[in-house]
Amino acid sequence: MVLDTSHANLNALEFEVFGVDSRTGFMPLRPPVGRLPALWEVWEELLDDARHEHLQPGDKFGLSVAEMARSERWRNSLCQIPLLPIDDLETSQELLRRAHLVLSFLMHFYIHTLPPDSPVVIPQPISIPLLQVAKVLDLPPVITFSDTVLYNWCLTVSSSDTNPPKSLNPDAIRCQTLFTDTPDESAFYLCSARIELHGVRALNIMRSSMDEIFVGDALAVARLTTYLISLSTIIGELKSLLLDVRKECDPEIYYNVVRPWFRGEDSDTYLVPGSGQKRRWIFEGARDYTDLNMLPPDRELSGASAGQSSLIHALDVFLGINHERPNSLSFMKRMQRYMPRQHRQFLDHLAKNPRPLREFVMSASSMDPNDGALALKEAYNHVVMSLKEFRDSHMIIATLYIMGPARRAAAVAATSLVTPISKTEAQAGPKVSNTVQTVPEATHTQVTDDATVGITGTGGTDLVEFLKGVRNQTIRTLLSDK
Numbered sequence: 107m108v109l110d111t112s113h114a115n116l117n118a119l120e121f122e123v124f125g126v127d128s129r130t131g132f133m134p135l136r137p138p139v140g141r142l143p144a145l146w147e148v149w150e151e152l153l154d155d156a157r158h159e160h161l162q163p164g165d166k167f168g169l170s171v172a173e174m175a176r177s178e179r180w181r182n183s184l185c186q187i188p189l190l191p192i193d194d195l196e197t198s199q200e201l202l203r204r205a206h207l208v209l210s211f212l213m214h215f216y217i218h219t220l221p222p223d224s225p226v227v228i229p230q231p232i233s234i235p236l237l238q239v240a241k242v243l244d245l246p247p248v249i250t251f252s253d254t255v256l257y258n259w260c261l262t263v264s265s266s267d268t269n270p271p272k273s274l275n276p277d278a279i280r281c282q283t284l285f286t287d288t289p290d291e292s293a294f295y296l297c298s299a300r301i302e303l304h305g306v307r308a309l310n311i312m313r314s315s316m317d318e319i320f321v322g323d324a325l326a327v328a329r330l331t332t333y334l335i336s337l338s339t340i341i342g343e344l345k346s347l348l349l350d351v352r353k354e355c356d357p358e359i360y361y362n363v364v365r366p367w368f369r370g371e372d373s374d375t376y377l378v379p380g381s382g383q384k385r386r387w388i389f390e391g392a393r394d395y396t397d398l399n400m401l402p403p404d405r406e407l408s409g410a411s412a413g414q415s416s417l418i419h420a421l422d423v424f425l426g427i428n429h430e431r432p433n434s435l436s437f438m439k440r441m442q443r444y445m446p447r448q449h450r451q452f453l454d455h456l457a458k459n460p461r462p463l464r465e466f467v468m469s470a471s472s473m474d475p476n477d478g479a480l481a482l483k484e485a486y487n488h489v490v491m492s493l494k495e496f497r498d499s500h501m502i503i504a505t506l507y508i509m510g511p512a513r514r515a516a517a518v519a520a521t522s523l524v525t526p527i528s529k530t531e532a533q534a535g536p537k538v539s540n541t542v543q544t545v546p547e548a549t550h551t552q553v554t555d556d557a558t559v560g561i562t563g564t565g566g567t568d569l570v571e572f573l574k575g576v577r578n579q580t581i582r583t584l585l586s587d588k
């Protein structure tokens with residue numbers, strides 16, 4: 107499927123200011139940098155080693171002594187690399203993005219291979235450059251959706267053509283960097299990439315719609331109605347692309363093998379032995395750099411989540427779906443901190459639109475409830491319903507990929523009375539298992555009878571309640587018949 111951009115009516119320049127390409131949307135048009143230059147080769151090599159050694163999470167059930175020793179060796183080699191300057195990276199956004207990707211993958215490999223009873227102290231050779239790169243990019247020092255999806259692909263067949271490509275075929279890209287080298291992990295990221303690329307059509311329609319709202323006459327109302335009908339179809343296609351993740355990504359592998367790697371600090375529920383306190387992630391040496399206080403005031407460090415997809419946020423903003431809460435920062439607003447700066451600014455720009463769609467539709471139908479205005483309202487409601495249906499399907503996916511495997515993992519743990527293997531136990535003798543489960547979240551989050559209650563998303567949310575809330579907020583945006 108090649109993106110058809112012939113119907114695009116974009117003010118390309120305006121979109122480009124926000125790093126939004128008229129052909130590829132929030133993804134870059136050209137493949138991201140695949141490897142840092144020689145000066146930072148040691149980071150790339152460490153990442154290659156982590157992948158080739160098939161490092162395993164430190165809280166995996168039945169982790170063998172050999173696996174533990176391999177991880178420890180890798181962590182020791184990471185501690186020994188020199189602290190490299192990032193000055194020469196700062197001239198290039200593309201290099202900085204690759205550096206954020208490499209360093210955050212390294213940090214997640216480091217943290218999640220640690221035994222669960224070990225403090226989390228990220229060694230200086232990666233903590234300092236990660237904080238520095240994150241500061242320049244204005245991103246948190248943790249793995250984000252932009253690392254795993256937006257800037258994590260290459261072409262399946264490289265091209266020698268130096269002219270800018272006219273489009274990007276979602277079927278002609280593959281992932282660059284993975285934690286597990288499983289096809290399931292790759293399929294998980296590529297599902298989001300396909301949605302981003304297909305979503306370009308939605309962005310183009312949004313742009314054209316805003317032009318029509320600006321004109322605001324009867325012809326504009328008719329055109330806007332047609333655009334909204336098309337937008338509804340496109341959101342339906344995004345839903346199908348989302349459901350297609352089931353074709354190549356196995357829920358058990360996703361939950362037990364892939365997902366443990368991108369847990370953030372807020373999903374790290376292990377306690378510091380003897381203190382009853384949750385482990386904090388300590389960036390070694392950061393105190394010596396007064397300008398490196400990159401952690402948000404609430405110190406939140408969530409793991410990568412497609413909740414950080416600017417596309418879905420853009421649809422919300424365009425349709426006037428408001429997820430804000432009176433006294434606290436909503437999840438959606440929090441996730442915007444994890445987006446590339448320009449994409450965040452794009453959303454702010456959209457939100458400041460002086461003639462928002464929902465108000466326009468309301469005033470058109472209240473001032474002159476003719477057939478055209480009624481058709482417009484119907485089309486608007488149709489789009490909102492499509493996004494609600496996208497979210498219904500997303501809840502099905504979340505149930506399939508998280509709640510189901512979590513319940514099963516909790517049941518296995520309960521029946522076999524297996525507890526996470528500690529280092530001392532392991533040293534007493536290997537306890538080899540073919541299972542690849544990590545400690546099921548339900549057993550180490552809130553204690554509960556129902557394994558789904560208290561299960562947190564990668565972004566650290568109470569999953570079921572949260573997803574229902576976002577879906578219900580979408581429904582509340584529908585315009586009534588009055």
Ligand code: HEM
Binds near residue numbers: 302351418
């Ligand atoms: C196997 C596939 C997926 C799973 C298991 C999954 C799971 C989740 C979870 C657990 C959350 C809760 C927030 C958090 O803590 O991270 C979430 C939120 C979210 N996800 Fe996904 N997700 C998947 C795929 C996608 C895809 C492909 C997209 C679209 C690009 C997407 C878009 C969102 C959005 C926008 C939110 C915020 C809540 C909302 O707007 O409804 N997800 N997802």
